[in-house]
């Protein structure tokens with residue numbers, strides 16, 4: 127099929143929920159993807175922080191192919207070696223004890239909310255409220271979109287599940303004021319992704335941890351975007367000197383194969399008993415094989431160190447762009463290979479111009495350029511991308 131046919135067929139039959147670019151992607155290699163007309167793009171979005179190893183990584187491809195040749199799926203009423211290996215590794219890298227494997231980020235958060243509610247009820251039957259932050263993003267299921275404090279995701283969907291409350295992000299006093307004997311859990315992203323790469327103050331999460339300990343509240347960190355090495359450590363919370371009671375991951379975990387997880391301490395996980403949660407596909411052998419390959423590659427190839435070093439290189443390059451175009455870029459923020467450039471204008475045209483020039487970047491929250499490339503990215507790729515943005519911004523500067 128040619129490009130036009132693919133687009134028309136999709137638009138006729140797919141539910142009209144996505145605003146898509148007129149690009150039909152076909153295949154990729156490393157940090158590059160190609161459309162079905164052969165045009166090459168440097169991918170600084172990585173499926174929105176998903177393709178940690180880039181595209182068509184030989185070891186990931188081999189792990190998936192090998193597993194597919196053995197057993198793709200079996201029910202969780204049986205055991206598999208790949209699943210045993212994955213949950214052991216996840217516990218080891220997180221500092222937590224217990225794992226549940228799901229299929230997506232929203233599902234991981236949904237399960238985390240269920241576990242937190244079950245656990246809190248063992249303390250006090252009234253502890254049901256989940257507090258989350260303005261501008262957060264936790265997913266599209268009914269509970270997670272209710273936790274997502276953004277009206278645009280909730281419109282027309284009432285009645286929403288009860289027991290959700292919002293406070294300003296990075297405002298410890300607001301959080302203290304919101305916590306009561308009814309509070310079950312606080313649910314936060316260590317760095318807000320969709321909301322605009324919003325960073326907390328250095329001591330915010332530590333203060334949240336203390337507040338949770340004092341008030342008997344479960345701390346759930348949503349590391350679906352920040353986790354799996356994205357910020358230069360396996361989990362962002364390591365850099366803030368805390369461990370949550372529950373952490374959720376997904377996006378990068380399977381390197382593109384759908385898998386999510388929530389992990390918890392023994393104390394909290396003990397609230398789950400046989401039959402309390404489940405999933406047909408969650409943790410199936412194919413997804414587990416992919417996640418094992420991703421974790422092995424992060425370790426063997428030093429991808430955490432690369433996320434720190436190449437992340438620093440990218441940050442530096444963005445700061446230089448800010449100095450060159452102070453009227454367009456007003457702030458550079460983020461950690462590791464999760465960086466944002468705050469714009470003084472809408473970012474849509476910049477993203478489109480970059481796409482035309484063969485660079486995939488993303489704009490979130492309307493005016494924040496977001497960079498979440500594969501963790502295999504090198505300075506040479508940063509240079510290639512920055513040169514294009516530089517040209518694009520130069521044209522805007524002339525225009526204004």
Ligand SMILES: *Cc1c(COP(=O)(O)O)cnc(C)c1O
Nearest residue numbers: 230231232263264265319350351
């Ligand atoms: C993407 C994302 C989710 C939702 O993940 P899905 O796999 O799309 O359900 C939840 N939380 C955060 C922080 C995310 O970035």
